[in-house]
Amino acid sequence: MRKTMTIAAAAAVAATAVTGLNPPPAAAAAETEVLSVDFADRTGDFRGGATGTLYGFGDEGAPTQALVNGAHITNTSQKAPYGTQHPSGDAVKVEDGFFAKHGEDMYIYVQDYYPEWPYNGGRLPGDDRTYDLADGTYTEAPNGVWDYLEVVEFVAEAVATDSDRPQDYVFIPFNEPDGGNWYPDWANQKDRFLADWQASYDKIQEVWARHGLGHARIGGPGDTRWQPERSADILAFAKEHDSLPDVFIWHELGIDNLANYRRNFADYRALEAELGIDPIPVNITEYGMLRDMGVPGQLVQWLAMFEDTKVDAQTAYWNYAGNLSDNTARPNGANAGWWMFKWYGDLAGSETVRVTPPSPDTVDTLQGIGAVDEANRRATVLFGGTDADVSLDLSGLDASLFGDRVDVEVREAALTGAEGLAGTPRVVAAHDGVAVDDGALELQVATYDRYAAYQVVITPDQTRDIEAGAEGQAWTAVSEAEDLALTDATVYTHDPKGSGGWQFLASGGQDVGSFNKPTSKADWNIEVPGDGTYRLQVIGGAPGVPGRHALFVDGEAAGTIQYAADLGLNSTSKWQYRGSAEVLVELAEGGHELSIRSSEDGANLLPNADITLDKVSLTAVSGGEPTAYPASTFRLTDGATLDWARNAPLRGGAALDGDARADLYATAIETGYHDLVVDWASDGNSSVELSVNGVPTATLDAARKGTWRSTARVHLVEGINEIELRSPDGALVSSLTTVRARESDDAAVTVEAEEAVLHGAASATTLADATGTNASGSTFVGWIGGGADNYLEIPRDGFAAPGDYDVTVHYANAELSGDHDYNPQVVDRLLQVREGGEEVGHAYFRYTYSWDSFSQRSIAVTLSTTDQTLRLGNTEAWAPNIDKVVIAPRLLEEPTTVGLRK
Secondary structure, three states: OOOEEEEEOOOHHOOOOOOOOOOOOOOOOOOOOEEEEEEEEEEEEEOOOOEEEEEOOOOOOOOOOHHHHOOOOEEEEEEEEOOOOOOOOOOHHHHHHHOOOOOOOOEHHHHHHHHOHHHHOOOOOOOEEEEEEOOOOOOOOOOOOOOOHHHHHHHHHHHHHHHHHHHEEEOOOOOOOOOOOOOOOOOHHHHHHHHHHHHHHHHHHHHHHHOOOOEEEEEEEEEEEOOOOHHHHHHHHHHOOOOOOOOEEEOOOOOOHHHHHHHHHHHEEEHHHHHOOOOOOOOEEEOOHHHHHOOOHHHHHHHHHHHHHHOOEEEEOOOOOOOOOOOOEEOOOOOEEEEEEEEHOOOOOOOOEEEEEOOOOOOOOOOHHHHHHHEHHHEEEEEEEEOOOOEEEEEEEOHHHHHHHHEEEEEEOOOOEEEOOOOOEEEEEEEEEEEEOOOEEEEEEOOOOOOEEEEEEEEEEOOOOOOOOOOOOOEEEEEEEHHHHOOEEEEOOOOOHHHHHHHOOOHEEEEEOOOOOOOOOEEEEEOOOOOEEEEEEEEEEEEOOOOOEEEEEOOEEEEEEEOOOEEOOOOOHHHHHEEEEEEEEEEEEEEEEEEOOEEEEOOOOOOOOOEEEEEEEEEEOOOOEEEEEEEOOOOOEEOEEOOOEEEOOOOOOOEEEOOOOOEEEEEEEEOOOEEEEEEEEEEOOOOEEEOOOOEEEEEEEEEOOOOEEEEEEEOOOOEEEEEEEEEOOEEEEEEEEEOOOOHHHHHHHHEEEEEEEOOOOEEEEEEOOOOOOOOHHEEEOOOOOOOOOOEEEEOOOOEEEEEEEEEEEEEOOOOOOOOOOOOOOOEEEEEEEOOOOEEEEEEOOOOOOOOOOEEEEEEEEEEEOOOOEEEEEOOOOOEEEEEEEEEEEEEEEEEEEEEEEE
């Protein structure tokens, strides 16, 4: 007999104590679709390469290391050294961050030496130049060598000599050669391409041999799509001439590719067999359209296909470098797409299992990935892509792994826009100690939206109680903007297949626009469970400029909703590239009307108030907004495992010892102090060491055997914080919970940039209110850097003690360099922090879309003196404009430990 459970996901539990969420979008279908997962039918080791990215890296730290590590990026394609195609993204310059934890293969687009798109004006180079192989410069004079062959040589030479890991590079000599890049006419250009392939292949191998590096890995041909005729000719030639690619590459970019890819892949493998070629690893180095990026319910469909065929794949580069192809938010934040990447990466070390969707090889349908981690007795299902409720038909749950009772956790990642800050996905349903009949279980999951995705984690029954809405998460309510009471605003419906996929999608398929009259407003009637502080988040698009709305509560003015600028350079991003704005509001228990308005007085528009609205949420924060990260969701490495012994003091906890490590990725919606509360057990005198964002931060101690709850008050930065747990002497960690400690924020020192000591050209500017700027006091300091004399100096008032600090800089950077057909050519600006004359930290600061719009980026520093001032500048290039700087000790007071039980 099959055990059936109903999992009420976020959309379906309106007005309950579990989540307090609103009903699903009106368009949601009532039928149920079945996704079958057979955990006994193993399909191979988890590959984990489908979250690769094209130009996902800008400069060092853009995106931040926490975002890169959390997303588990294993492969990326970047610009060649000396490349001029984009201002940032040089492979050698970003390799340290890429290879720091999960990076495996760094791909080089050799043709990105050229600034033009298509390359070299779309013309195949001849012999018109003489290149300097030392630095890639040239003179306009022929020298008897094909110009591109010289480019290939100095790019390979640069990697061989400048990279610390040249053996982990893959060279791509030709990118989209069939699509306007030199060889589109196969009938007349085939012989030329094959000769050029051979020459490029041989030249790269020659460079590798010169440096004793063995065999250089080369990928190709890199066509815009699966090209059977071209591929057959290339493989046959390469086999005969000993120049087979080490990775076979093509692109899958359109909407219909969700239906066609598996057939294309099967055709490719059949072609190899026909030619007598052993299977070659495949990388689909560009996949997906604008509509797929940042959308978990879309991304999971792509990931499922690529994982099923065990290939690597990289999200396409449609906008700018340094944000994982629109799968991050703000400089250090996650959007919902990032969480889909993270969940996928969490499957490392597992075996995948057979998943049967209702409609395989079909565009925009329910798809999923299933996996079993035997070492940790953990099963996972990731799924999404449908408006219908989902019945998970689970079988093959081996009793020797899971026993006869299991715990089930269901989490939801719902669309928050390309720049909208997504919190840690909520547990929308959970079941504790559910009986499993003959390895089978059926779960009914109500879905919020076809653009959402879900993670189901199944483990043996644990010591901790598994339940949604417990102390591990705060009360939250959500509503689609189109479901609010609207005045002088328009609901727009977005067809996900419209514009050929060249659009960013809206939650629920609709958003609210034309919010451009003084009487425009959106009213939300909501009942809150108690007196206290609540955070209102609005997902919306402020196209290219910062803007403002007024917030009214029960008809009374209650503050300003301040939006940062979002990407708005062209029709594919303007109004659609949605971010988020957050504001705190005090509410009494009971019903309230929250009103978002374009005007404070009903007569005059607020600056840049014409902002699209997609979704709103309200979260209780008075209790510290606790967010639990149980061991069942930890990433376990270097010998760390989940302990399921019946006599374990915390059954299901992460066993750490020696070098073993557990990683988790915690969200801070706002920068400030949080209590990190760790439940753990020890067999004797022991400790748990916490590193936050790569910096050792706190040690939790116990002097004897026992079960403990330890608390460390730590400064977390806006967005994703990577927390690593270790225990040299051995410990069992059950969970880590973050609890906001806003009352401690006054331990940080805030310095308005204009109140610092300004040197050289550095000077203050006050922006007009009409700009809608989010700069504090509307004033910032610019002309910082560009030389050692232009800097901002901060005396050591209020932070004189030596020690570890976070320096959070609120900044603007809208610098562009060069032109491109569709990519904003953004420049990441470097800011150096010095204590006196010694550099103590630096970071690259990414694009903020407008010089009037300010984001924040934190730099971890260790100060060693009591009186040397902080100096912020850039000795060579311009630094970002600075609004204010916040200096915060990383750890407040000594951590505390109390016994949980005898």
